[in-house]
Amino acid sequence: MDWQTIFKEIEDKLMPHFRCDVWERGLYYYLLRHTRIAGLDATTIPLSAISGTLGCSESQARKSIRSLAEKGCIELEQTRKGHYVKVFLPNELSLPSVQEQPALNIEEIDFFKNREYLDVLLKREQNQCFYCLREIKEDSCELDHVVSQLNVGDNGYRNIVASCHQCNTKKQGGSAEDFIRQLSRKNLLSEKEFEGRIQALEALKAGQIKPEINR
Ligand SMILES: [Zn+2]
Known part of the structure; x- marks a missing residue:
């Protein structure tokens, strides 16, 4: 995988398109690290691990993970061990291409x-x-x-x-x-x-x- 391109697309397309706040942003990268970057399609992550890493309350972690799922950046399934999470990369989502600013004449x-x-x-x-x-x-x-x-x-x-x-x-x-x-x-x-x-x-x-x- 070309992570350089993927990270650029996350910052330039995915984050602005979904208007991710600071928690969603941190959470997306955290989930990405433990799924796609680790070579997994999906994994189970307990809420306590998320709140511990992001330094937020569990209710904030729950709110952010649900919000990311509603926006479509991740797929979520609640299990007894925690959230079973699948993270999508920018090219797996239908994001509008960034309009390049025409050069000033x-x-x-x-x-x-x-x-x-x-x-x-x-x-x-x-x-x-x-x-x-x-x-x-x-x-x-x-x-x-x-x-x-x-x-x-x-x-x-x-x-x-x-x-x-x-x-x-x-x-x-x-x-x-x-x-x-x-x-x-x-x-x-x-x-x-x-x-x-x-x-x-x-x-x-x-x-x-x-x-x-x-x-
Ligand atoms: Zn003068």
Whole structure:
């Protein structure tokens, strides 16, 4: 038997499918150890042995073993010597296969909604306002539409940046390029910084600065 695969399937399929609690989980592994792992299809196990091993009362042990049987993970027959138990492996039960999460497509992610991707945008912006380069923090920064929603800007990574509150408020529906020029005129950006921001803006729109998503 390929126990590595079996244990993976127990954890990934069987336990979540039957929503086993901590007692049922411990009990299943205990019963498995004394049946299938010992090369037996079934065995008789007294309730006292179960409660002793799990460190629970006999009534808890009884409740859990009945519950596992009701769920169908084991087959149970009460005998004078204890419970005659047969344990099923995941491939002997008809468990739905685990749906693999489809990989995230960065082009389809809404980077504005609920500030859900704020952390990755902040990382991309290196914790600086995209416009004025002032240091920004997760709890106080804002998400800004480079092309405003009024001008039909979308919520993709090419159009959403992390900014400080002031820039977000002052820029409003205006163009990002004009706003960066204003900052430069007010000496809030050095000439070098101004050029850097204009380049960053172009790279952003061209999809060249993608946030890194690890989820
Ligand atoms: Zn700013």
